Amino acid sequence: MSDSHVENKFIKGPRAVGVVGAGFNGGQPRPGVEQGPTELVKYGLLDQLKTLGWDVTFDEKFPVYELKGPEETGSSGKLKNVAYVSRVTEDLANTVAAFAEKKLIPLTLGGDHSLAMGTIAGTSRVYSNLGVIWVDAHADINTPESTDSGNLHGCPVSFLMGLAGKVPGFEWLQPCLATNRLVYIGLRSVDDGEKKILRDHKIKAFSMHDVDGHGIGRVMEMALDYLGTNAPIHLSYDVDGIDPTVIAATGTPVRGGLTFREGHYICEKLYETGQLVAMDLMEVNPSLGEVITEKEQTIQVGCSLVRAAFGETLL
Ligand SMILES: NC(=[NH2+])NCCC[C@H](N)C(=O)O
Numbered sequence: 001m002s003d004s005h006v007e008n009k010f011i012k013g014p015r016a017v018g019v020v021g022a023g024f025n026g027g028q029p030r031p032g033v034e035q036g037p038t039e040l041v042k043y044g045l046l047d048q049l050k051t052l053g054w055d056v057t058f059d060e061k062f063p064v065y066e067l068k069g070p071e072e073t074g075s076s077g078k079l080k081n082v083a084y085v086s087r088v089t090e091d092l093a094n095t096v097a098a099f100a101e102k103k104l105i106p107l108t109l110g111g112d113h114s115l116a117m118g119t120i121a122g123t124s125r126v127y128s129n130l131g132v133i134w135v136d137a138h139a140d141i142n143t144p145e146s147t148d149s150g151n152l153h154g155c156p157v158s159f160l161m162g163l164a165g166k167v168p169g170f171e172w173l174q175p176c177l178a179t180n181r182l183v184y185i186g187l188r189s190v191d192d193g194e195k196k197i198l199r200d201h202k203i204k205a206f207s208m209h210d211v212d213g214h215g216i217g218r219v220m221e222m223a224l225d226y227l228g229t230n231a232p233i234h235l236s237y238d239v240d241g242i243d244p245t246v247i248a249a250t251g252t253p254v255r256g257g258l259t260f261r262e263g264h265y266i267c268e269k270l271y272e273t274g275q276l277v278a279m280d281l282m283e284v285n286p287s288l289g290e291v292i293t294e295k296e297q298t299i300q301v302g303c304s305l306v307r308a309a310f311g312e313t314l315l
């Protein structure tokens with residue numbers, strides 16, 4: 001059993017977490033995800049952290065972000081809500097950076113995953129050589145050109161890496177994450193354009209196929225090896241990385257995901273390393289949950305098995 005008081009390599013002194021409630025849904029079309037932080041807090045998350053011996057500071061400034069006006073819903077090319085996402089993520093970057101500077105571990109509760117533009121931009125201001133572990137069914141690395149949906153929660157990684165080019169409205173966000181400072185775990189729904197980006201930039205990715213093949217223990221070992229034992233690590237956790245039989249209330253569920261244990265092992269292992277300096281918990285949408293009939297399920301699984309046999313999940 002590991003000691004529950006592992007010393008953090010980067011944050012000495014009191015164990016303090018800065019919780020940011022980021023109730024925001026502008027990076028995708030499904031309402032409800034803005035209630036994620038409120039529900040997590042209502043369920044007792046803050047008290048649970050305190051019970052574990054953490055000093056908890058809760059930023060209550062933005063329980064739910066509000067659209068300022070119609071100009072924020074305007075699109076730019078294929079991208080939707082550019083002004084809205086830009087304003088909120090810039091704000092979030094400042095909030096997260098302020099916590100990190102004060103030696104708190106920022107824990108951002110989403111909200112949709114476009115928020116990671118803000119959280120990772122924020123921590124990268126404070127920590128050099130930051131590594132990111134991105135747990136997700138999706139790669140979220142679409143560019144303004146490659147995106148089909150135009151939803152910005154499918155794009156944060158390309159924005160952070162500077163692969164999106166200069167996006168009007170996003171002048172505040174400068175490239176702050178090198179292509180070799182990120183590792184994905186759990187991928188299984190990656191768009192063709194994204195696969196090309198991953199290959200072209202040799203981005204480190206452990207798909208579900210890799211998790212099956214190596215086991216989650218070995219995958220974490222390789223991920224940590226890759227980022228380095230002396231690097232601060234930001235964990236950006238999209239709950240849809242976990243299987244929908246476990247996590248149903250999320251906007252873009254994909255079957256065949258991490259088990260309950262695999263999902264937890266990632267967090268436990270990171271804690272053990274003492275390298276975790278920030279965490280996001282994203283895409284919790286309390287208003288969702290899916291019920292489908294047996295007939296639909298059979299057709300869906302049949303198609304999905306055929307697609308798997310024909311290369312769909314190959315990166
Ligand atoms: N954070 C997420 N759940 N992202 C889902 C992205 C899905 C798809 N790749 C898109 O670009 O729209």
Ligand SMILES: [Mn+2]
Binds near residue numbers: 136137238241252
């Ligand atoms: Mn996802």
Ligand SMILES: [Mn+2]
Binds near residue numbers: 238
């Ligand atoms: Mn995501």
